[in-house]
Amino acid sequence: MGASCASFYANVVLHKWEHTFVLIPPWKQYILFYRRYLDDICILWGGSQDELRQFFCYINSTTNFLQFTHTVDPHELHYLDITLYKDYTQNVFHLHFESAHPLYQKRGIIKGQLIRASRICSTQEEFELEVETLQALFLERGYPLELFRTLAGEVSSLRNSLYPPILGKGSEALINSASNTLVHHTNSFAYTYSSNSKEMEEIIMHHWPVLALFEELKDFIPPKPSFVRKRGANFKEIFERKHDSKKKVKQPRLGTHRCGSCAQCHAISNESSLYIPSRNFRVHPTGFYTCATKGVVYLGLCTTCQSFYVGKTERELRKRIYEHLYDMAKKKETNAFFKHSLSCPGLNIKFTVLEQVELDARGGDWESTLGYRELLWQLRLDAGRSPGLNGTISIKPVLKLRRARL
Structure with missing residues (x-):
């Protein structure tokens, strides 16, 4: 081909x-x-x-x-x-009946093997031969004959509904005599198996008829309760269990951090908090910010002399940082950082986000709100007074925001 x-x-x-x-x-x-x-x-x-x-x-x-x-x-x-x-259901290594395991597990072993036989055997004759082989096997392992026959009858009665053969349709006589078996699924009480399980189930069974006295519950509770027992911790799990079982909740990262994919990452403080010695003020950000965060009030701090500048930007922070660095390289006299570099030869500016202003769900004047938050931070840090680099602080954002709300 x-x-x-x-x-x-x-x-x-x-x-x-x-x-x-x-x-x-x-x-x-x-x-x-x-x-x-x-x-x-x-x-x-x-x-x-x-x-x-x-x-x-x-x-x-x-x-x-x-x-x-x-x-x-x-x-x-x-x-x-x-x-x-060809898969054989015979297994000489089944659990012995005298072992210290709960009875439901031993019943499950028998029923599981009978279900496998029902699914694998295509005809009723083959299934009956397989049941006889399994019966001899389990009797040899100490299982009671009455228990095996009860489970075998249960699986055999559901052979044409829940456990049909995978291949073939079985004997025609069995198909013609099949009855429509209704299986009712009920909620079960699931718990971890222990040495007190039998006593606990007997208490529940004893008081179960009390629930039938309530008319509003008659249609929702079965005549008898159903139990599902989960495996408890074995010796290996007990000895390997850590002393501190409380799960540690991972705290979210706070502060301004580098995005790792832009040329302005080197100018980010990359810290969870920032201390301004000249104002004896520590900034504790309430969110996680990167170079790509939009709509922020930011702080540019000179790590050489602790001078600082408070600004805002509606765009990504890295674009505003690029503009500052470009103006410094072009020696633009209107740029606060360039003017400061004339008196600080070892200028090294690190930027951090003070606050992110998110757009209101109902809309509004986002630019005015951002300017108002910038003004509040300038007043809080007294950015117009040395070593602040903002110079004169304008109250125009307050007036603009007030006019927008009117």
Whole structure:
């Protein structure tokens, strides 16, 4: 199949061939399972070996351009890159009945094996033989005969509803006599199993009829309570358990931090708080900010002489930082940091966010609100007085915000 269209033609041809010559009577009744990948076919045969040999001769005679080779094995089958095995439910290593495990686990082992047998065995006769084998196995492990027969009868009665065979439809007699079994699912009380479980369940069973006295609960509670027991901690888990069982809640990061993907990251303070010695004031941010945060009141602090500048920006913080650095490089005299660099040769500015002003859900004048918050921070830090670099502080934002609200 060297050409790109070869697999498509192979599927078309074999699809036509299998529906014309294979999946038809009388051969269809013997095919329990049929799968094909291109020209590789996997079949589980339900007829005799003589009928299987006749089937091989028949399919090789259906065309003059297809020649089939086959491999037959009652226990395993190699198909493509996998190997299929016949699964046996017999296991001599089942838990012994005398072991110190709760009874529901032992019942679960028996029922699980019976369900597997019901799903694997295609006919009722095969299922009954498998049940006899399992009965001998569990009796050898000390399980009571009455317990096994009770569970076997339960699984057998649900063989045509909850636990049908995976392959085939079972015996016709069983199908015709099948009854519509209704399964009612109820809520169960789930708890961790312990040595007091039996006593606790008896107490609940004893007082359960009290709930039936309430008319509003009659339609919601079953006649008997149902219990689901969870496995408790074993010795390994007990000894490996840490002394401090309280889970530590991870606190969110606060402060201004570098985004790690822009050229202005080097100018970010990258700290959770910032101390201004000249004002004896420590800034405690209430959120997590980066170079990309928008709508902020920011502080530019000179780490050499502790001079500072308070500003605002509606855009991303890194764009405003870039403008400051560009003005300093161009020696723009209107820039506060450039003017300060004339008297501070070792100028080193670090920026941090003082506050983020988010846009009101109802709208409003965001620019005026941002300017008002900037003014409050300038007054709080006395940014117009040395070593503040803001110079004259204007009250225009207050008037503008008041006018916008009017």
